[in-house]
Amino acid sequence: MNSLIQYTLRIADSSLILGQRMSQWCSNGPTLEEDIAMSNIALDLFGQANGFYEYAAQLDGSRSADELAFKRNEREFFNHQLSEQENGNFGTTTVRNFLHDAFNFLFYTELASSKDETLAALSAKSLKEVKYHLRHSSNWLIRLGDGTQESNMKVQESLNFLWQYTGELFEMDEIDNEMLDEGAGVDNNKLRKGWDEIINSTIEKAKLTRPVDGYMANGSKKGIHTEHLGFLLAEMQFLPRAYPDAKW
Amino acid sequence: MQNGNTAHIWKLLNTIPDPEIPAISIVELGVIRDVTFSDKSYTILITPTYSGCPAVKTFTDDIKECLKENGVRNFKLKLIYSPAWTTDWMTDKTKEKLRKYGIAPPSNTVRCPQCNSKNVEILSEFGATACKSMCRCSNCLEPFEFFKCI
Numbered sequence: 557m558n559s560l561i562q563y564t565l566r567i568a569d570s571s572l573i574l575g576q577r578m579s580q581w582c583s584n585g586p587t588l589e590e591d592i593a594m595s596n597i598a599l600d601l602f603g604q605a606n607g608f609y610e611y612a613a614q615l616d617g618s619r620s621a622d623e624l625a626f627k628r629n630e631r632e633f634f635n636h637q638l639s640e641q642e643n644g645n646f647g648t649t650t651v652r653n654f655l656h657d658a659f660n661f662l663f664y665t666e667l668a669s670s671k672d673e674t675l676a677a678l679s680a681k682s683l684k685e686v687k688y689h690l691r692h693s694s695n696w697l698i699r700l701g702d703g704t705q706e707s708n709m710k711v712q713e714s715l716n717f718l719w720q721y722t723g724e725l726f727e728m729d730e731i732d733n734e735m736l737d738e739g740a741g742v743d744n745n746k747l748r749k750g751w752d753e754i755i756n757s758t759i760e761k762a763k764l765t766r767p768v769d770g771y772m773a774n775g776s777k778k779g780i781h782t783e784h785l786g787f788l789l790a791e792m793q794f795l796p797r798a799y800p801d802a803k804w
Numbered sequence: 805m806q807n808g809n810t811a812h813i814w815k816l817l818n819t820i821p822d823p824e825i826p827a828i829s830i831v832e833l834g835v836i837r838d839v840t841f842s843d844k845s846y847t848i849l850i851t852p853t854y855s856g857c858p859a860v861k862t863f864t865d866d867i868k869e870c871l872k873e874n875g876v877r878n879f880k881l882k883l884i885y886s887p888a889w890t891t892d893w894m895t896d897k898t899k900e901k902l903r904k905y906g907i908a909p910p911s912n913t914v915r916c917p918q919c920n921s922k923n924v925e926i927l928s929e930f931g932a933t934a935c936k937s938m939c940r941c942s943n944c945l946e947p948f949e950f951f952k953c954i
Contacts, residue, residue: 589938593930600934603856607885677886681855684888684954688929 559731561615562634563741564675565624566777568608569635571682572625573785574656575601576792577643586646593692597653600685607678626796630786631779638721640785647700647707648714654693655718658754659725660686662747671739694758701762708763715759716767723772725751731777808841813848813876820870823862824933827905830863834893837884846879851889854934854954891953908939908950916941917948926950 578598585591609621619627638656643649664686667679700707726744728736735741759766773782795802817839818831830836837849848867852860864881871879891910894902899909903917914924921943928938929952936949 589928589930592932593928596930596934599856599858600854601856603852603854607855673886677884677888681852681885681888685855688952692929 558615559734560672560740561612562731563735564608564612564615566634568605568612568624569633570639570656571601571605571608573633573635573788574639574653575599575605576788577639577641577649578653580643581649590646594649597689597692600689604678604682604685607681611674611678622796626793630781630789633781633785633789634776634779635785636721636724637773637776637782638718638725640781640788641718641721642784644714645710646696647711648718650693650696650700651711651714651718653689654697654758655722655755657686657690657693658751658758659722659747661690661754662750663742663744666742666747670741675740690754694754697758697764698762701759701764711762712764715764719767719769720771720773723769724774724776727774727777729777808844808846810839810841810846813839813846813871813879816870816874816876817848817867820863820866823859823866824935825902825905825907827901827907828898830867832894832898832901834889834891835860835863844878846876848879848881849884850881851884851887853889857934859933889954891951902951906948907936908948910951910953912953914939914950916944916946918946919944 575598578594581594585594606621609624612624613619613621641652664679664683668676668683670676700711726748728744732741736743817836818829820830822828822830822833835850837851840847902909906917908914908917913922915922916924921941923942924939925942926937926939931938931949935952937952939950940947
């Protein structure tokens, strides 16, 4: 598979999987406003994923966007492991999304000036929405961290647990390097500084403690995932796989 | 009818209401980016408001239906992402239509569409559709929707 397709799929996969996680909150949100907010975010993420899948499908020539989303197995998905982590409590979801939104914000900012016109256009579009997502997750992180003793404890625990999935966001492999050399991709290492600034300033406002870097999980660029992705895909892909001609 | 009258196509498109905010047309919303004619066929360039906005599918179907009903069969729709849709494309006239409909139009200053007060609070940045947030007027106490600036 060529590097551009692979690169595009990685972006699409992270959006789709995080979107699927957010859609699981639909009708389960802590308040009506939050339920609506999370469903809206899910919808944005699905829309972003769709744009990137359509592009990957066009480059691929043999599979449609739907086939890419619904007919690939776990080891053929390249989303960040962070995006597939379970929703947990509302605080866990807030922390996971905050860590991801901060990365996405910086990533799309850079990719918006890609030499690949389609990647640039899709990124510029996504960026507008991700700004809202980041504001939403940051505001909640601050409210929960600087809330009650219990809410502070819960988000700190989530932060400590999810931290191991943040190292992978900044990794570069041969595909990233090839895309970067062509002026079409992003140097993920360079995003680290901006990400640290967003994370540190928000964590401080939220009266939380930044975890110390320890073991960092990785492997999603090669299709290695945590146990949660398989279950997520089983639910998400069931219908189109069981009823391949289903229309709705 | 089939001779490349793009102005006529624009006119037809302007009769199609936004599926979620019927007070304005899809042309006023700014999602129709261009209408061109070549090789005996019209190309209509459309852009989504928000990436995942479900209205895109609806207004795409509405466009096909409207054009076919009016005898236009030689057309294709093309979805484009650049330049990304912005509320800056809305004219003052469109914004006024939104306000009369009860939706605070996109602006740096949010004003209550009922009493025009600036004394308002945002209840949630996300509303019933992707493009709106939920607000309440602290002056007349009416809840209202605000069309977000993007």
